[in-house]
Amino acid sequence: MAELILKADKERSAMRHHPWIFEGSVDTLKGRARAGDTVDVFAHDGRPLGRAAFSPHSQIRARLWSFDIEETIDHAFFKRRVAAAVAAREALPELRGQQGLRLIHGESDGLPGVIADRYGETVVLQLNSAGAEKWRDAIAAALVQATGCVRVFERSDSDVRGLEGLQARTGFLHGEEPGGPVAIEEYGLRLEVDIAGGHKTGFYLDQRENRRLVRELSAGRSVLNCFCYTGGFSLQALAGGASQVLSIDSSGAALESARRNLALNPQLPAKRAEWRDADVFEELRVLKKSGARFDLIVLDPPKFAPSAAHAGRAARAYKDINLLGFRLLNPGGLLMTYSCSGGIGQELFQKIVAGAAADAGADARILRRLGAAADHPVALAFPEGEYLKGLLCQVV
Numbered sequence: 001m002a003e004l005i006l007k008a009d010k011e012r013s014a015m016r017h018h019p020w021i022f023e024g025s026v027d028t029l030k031g032r033a034r035a036g037d038t039v040d041v042f043a044h045d046g047r048p049l050g051r052a053a054f055s056p057h058s059q060i061r062a063r064l065w066s067f068d069i070e071e072t073i074d075h076a077f078f079k080r081r082v083a084a085a086v087a088a089r090e091a092l093p094e095l096r097g098q099q100g101l102r103l104i105h106g107e108s109d110g111l112p113g114v115i116a117d118r119y120g121e122t123v124v125l126q127l128n129s130a131g132a133e134k135w136r137d138a139i140a141a142a143l144v145q146a147t148g149c150v151r152v153f154e155r156s157d158s159d160v161r162g163l164e165g166l167q168a169r170t171g172f173l174h175g176e177e178p179g180g181p182v183a184i185e186e187y188g189l190r191l192e193v194d195i196a197g198g199h200k201t202g203f204y205l206d207q208r209e210n211r212r213l214v215r216e217l218s219a220g221r222s223v224l225n226c227f228c229y230t231g232g233f234s235l236q237a238l239a240g241g242a243s244q245v246l247s248i249d250s251s252g253a254a255l256e257s258a259r260r261n262l263a264l265n266p267q268l269p270a271k272r273a274e275w276r277d278a279d280v281f282e283e284l285r286v287l288k289k290s291g292a293r294f295d296l297i298v299l300d301p302p303k304f305a306p307s308a309a310h311a312g313r314a315a316r317a318y319k320d321i322n323l324l325g326f327r328l329l330n331p332g333g334l335l336m337t338y339s340c341s342g343g344i345g346q347e348l349f350q351k352i353v354a355g356a357a358a359d360a361g362a363d364a365r366i367l368r369r370l371g372a373a374a375d376h377p378v379a380l381a382f383p384e385g386e387y388l389k390g391l392l393c394q395v396v
Helices: 075-090 130-134 136-147 205-217 232-239 252-263 280-290 308-327 346-360
Strands: 003-006 020-022 026-030 038-042 048-054 060-066 100-105 114-119 122-127 151-156 169-174 182-186 189-193 222-226 244-249 273-277 294-299 329-339 364-370 389-395
Touching: 003 048, 038 060, 048 130, 075 100, 075 136, 100 136, 100 205, 114 136, 114 182, 122 136, 130 136, 136 151, 136 169, 189 232, 189 252, 205 232, 205 294, 205 329, 205 364, 222 232, 222 280, 232 244, 232 252, 244 252, 244 280, 252 273, 280 308, 294 308, 308 329, 308 346, 329 364, 346 364, 346 389
Parallel strands: 003 038, 122 151, 222 244, 222 294, 244 273, 294 329
Antiparallel strands: 003 026, 020 060, 038 048, 048 060, 100 114, 114 122, 151 169, 182 189, 329 389, 364 389
C-alpha cells in the first residue's frame, strides 16, 4: 500500500480527526496510487495517522476513512459504517417514521464524499469523492442490507465531482424504476420527489423541521416564500392556517411540481396559494413598489458562495435580499432567512442580516437560530459539515 507523508507540522488537523488532507500538506507519496486507492497516512516524523482515499486531481488530496492505520478498508468496513449511520437515525425519536430521511451525511458519518437520502422505499446515493466512487458497489450493497430498500438510484452529478476529476453518473444501482413518481409524506403532507432531475437528491431534507416551524407560525399570517422550489414551506404554511401564501421561483418546472404537490393535498385551501414565476430579486422590488406587505417571509436562496473565495460577492447578494425582505414586513412580522453557502459562516451571516436590517430602518431581534435537521449531524472535528445556517428574526 502506498504511503502519504505529510510535511513537518502538518499533522495537527488529522490528529484532531479532521478527515481532509490538502495538497499543500503533502510532502511525498511513497509508492503508486490511483484515484480512490487507499493509502496509509503518516506524519513527517513517522507517526501513523490513518488510512485515506487518495485523490490526485483534487486540492483535497486525501480523505481519511479511518484514523486507525490497522483498520482494513474493504466491503466489511463499508457495511459497518453504513449500518452504524442508519442505526444512529433509528435511535433518534424525532426521526422515527420519517419517510424522507438523510441516511449518510458524508464526513460526519465517517464516510467522506458519500450522501444517501431515503424517500420511502427508494434510496438516492450521491458519491462526491474519488474514494466513494471506487467503493460504489460496496456502499450500495450496504445500504440495501441496512435499510431493506427496494431500489438505490445514483445521483452523482454534483459540480464537486469535477474537482475530483470525475464524470457525472446517474442511474439505478439496485432495483428498477418505480411505476410512478416517488412520493413521501412529511408531517401530514404528501410530496412528490424528482429523484432523477430535482435539486440535490430530489428534495431539501435538511429543512424538514424548519418547514414544520413555518406551519406552527403561519396561522392568520400572510406568507411570502422566496426561492420556493417545489413548495415545501408553502404547503406547510397553508396547513398552518396562513391567510395567503405567495411563492416565487425562477424555475417553471419547480413551480409545476409545487402545483402538483398542492393538488396531492386536497385538504389544503388552494385558493389561498399563488405561484409566481419570476426572478426573486426583481420581484421583491416590484412588490415593494406596489406597497405589498407580509407577516412572514421565508428567504431560502440557493448557494451563493460555494467556497470562502466567493464570500464577498455572496455577502452582497445576501445583504440585498434580506434588505428587501425587511422592507416588506409588517410591524411585528417575521423573517426566516437562510444561507446554505459553505463560504459564509454563522457569524458573518448574522452580521449580513444585521446590516440589512439597519439599512432597512428595521428594529429587529433574533428569536431563534436555525439549522439542519437531526439526520444531518455535524462531527465536532468537521465544522464544514454545518453548511446550513438560519435566523428567525422579528421586526419590533
